[in-house]
Amino acid sequence: MTPGPRELLKDAGLRITAPRIAVLDWLAEHPHATADQVADGVRARLGSVSTQAVYDVLHACARTGLLRRIEPAGHPARYETRTGDNHHHLVCRDCGRTEDVDCVHGAAPCLEPLDTAGFAVDEAEVLFWGLCPDCRPSGTCQWC
Amino acid sequence: MTPGPRELLKDAGLRITAPRIAVLDWLAEHPHATADQVADGVRARLGSVSTQAVYDVLHACARTGLLRRIEPAGHPARYETRTGDNHHHLVCRDCGRTEDVDCVHGAAPCLEPLDTAGFAVDEAEVLFWGLCPDCRPSGTCQWC
DNA sequence: ACGCTCTCTGGAGTTAGTCAAGAAAGCGAA
DNA sequence: TTCGCTTTCTTGACTAACTCCAGAGAGCGT
Numbered sequence: 001m002t003p004g005p006r007e008l009l010k011d012a013g014l015r016i017t018a019p020r021i022a023v024l025d026w027l028a029e030h031p032h033a034t035a036d037q038v039a040d041g042v043r044a045r046l047g048s049v050s051t052q053a054v055y056d057v058l059h060a061c062a063r064t065g066l067l068r069r070i071e072p073a074g075h076p077a078r079y080e081t082r083t084g085d086n087h088h089h090l091v092c093r094d095c096g097r098t099e100d101v102d103c104v105h106g107a108a109p110c111l112e113p114l115d116t117a118g119f120a121v122d123e124a125e126v127l128f129w130g131l132c133p134d135c136r137p138s139g140t141c142q143w144c
Numbered sequence: 145m146t147p148g149p150r151e152l153l154k155d156a157g158l159r160i161t162a163p164r165i166a167v168l169d170w171l172a173e174h175p176h177a178t179a180d181q182v183a184d185g186v187r188a189r190l191g192s193v194s195t196q197a198v199y200d201v202l203h204a205c206a207r208t209g210l211l212r213r214i215e216p217a218g219h220p221a222r223y224e225t226r227t228g229d230n231h232h233h234l235v236c237r238d239c240g241r242t243e244d245v246d247c248v249h250g251a252a253p254c255l256e257p258l259d260t261a262g263f264a265v266d267e268a269e270v271l272f273w274g275l276c277p278d279c280r281p282s283g284t285c286q287w288c
Numbered sequence: 289a290c291g292c293t294c295t296c297t298g299g300a301g302t303t304a305g306t307c308a309a310g311a312a313a314g315c316g317a318a
Numbered sequence: 319t320t321c322g323c324t325t326t327c328t329t330g331a332c333t334a335a336c337t338c339c340a341g342a343g344a345g346c347g348t
């Protein structure tokens with residue numbers, strides 16, 4: 001049994017509040033949502049929540065590892081509850097739709113650069129760019 | 145001998161204008177610069193260039209393959225003249241400093257997702273996140 | 289040298305998010 | 319179960335990094 005939002009928040013040392021529970025609940029059902037979408041979803045459930053509160057919750061949860069933040073270039077940030085494993089993402093260049101892809105190489109960090117130039121590397125992020133099925137057949141397709 | 149900006153622009157079917165030459169010249173000397181930095185550099189050379197012109201040049205050149213655009217999450221986009229090969233990047237979480245890394249696996253596309261979920265994938269982007277030598281020794285370091 | 293078309297200028301507008309101050313609410317201790 | 323400290327939420331102003339638009343200006347093929 002996976003732990004509910006209350007346990008997750010408690011274990012992370014965060015206070016249990018209605019906005020936080022609603023954000024985690026909603027994101028569990030709607031992975032890869034933007035902050036805007038999360039705000040809408042949470043408001044539908046709680047009535048009224050400030051934008052700032054949503055951003056605070058998302059940041060607090062991302063910081064403590066309850067949520068993972070994905071920021072595809074040119075698109076607003078997206079959040080997901082699937083953390084801990086080192087999976088990667090497919091992103092549609094057109095609509096920003098994002099899907100999970102399992103790690104190509106097994107365990108994290110999955111890839112190591114040849115020369116780190118003195119950087120302390122802690123994560124290898126892999127994004128696969130393309131067009132999703134919905135955007136692909138349109139006339140704007142530049143790959144066919 | 146590598147071709148100069150004029151030849152590159154001509155071959156790409158773009159008009160040869162002072163802002164374009166200046167942008168390409170300046171970027172060749174300062175890889176991984178932001179649009180802001182490019183604008184400053186170009187203005188230092190030409191006197192006065194509109195922000196819009198800089199963005200237009202960067203977009204036109206990125207579209208025709210003269211420049212590559214890198215957009216690390218949470219940092220402004222950066223541009224580089226090294227295109228054609230499938231190299232990747234090291235990005236500092238703190239200051240956004242970006243460095244080249246040669247492809248971990250040889251030839252492009254270098255990686256293939258196991259399941260593309262119907263996406264037409266055309267690029268695998270790899271970003272190595274960490275802290276650069278300048279940001280690393282500071283007290284805010286969370287990895288040591 | 290002409291004129292079509294692409295490019296640049298200047299200014300307003302947008303998106304996605306941050307900052308700050310005070311009110312409200314969680315939660316450990318009494 | 320109440321107190322009071324601290325975190326969290328609300329409201330509203332603010333910012334960075336772009337984008338959009340209309341018109342002026344400048345390449346370049348003929």
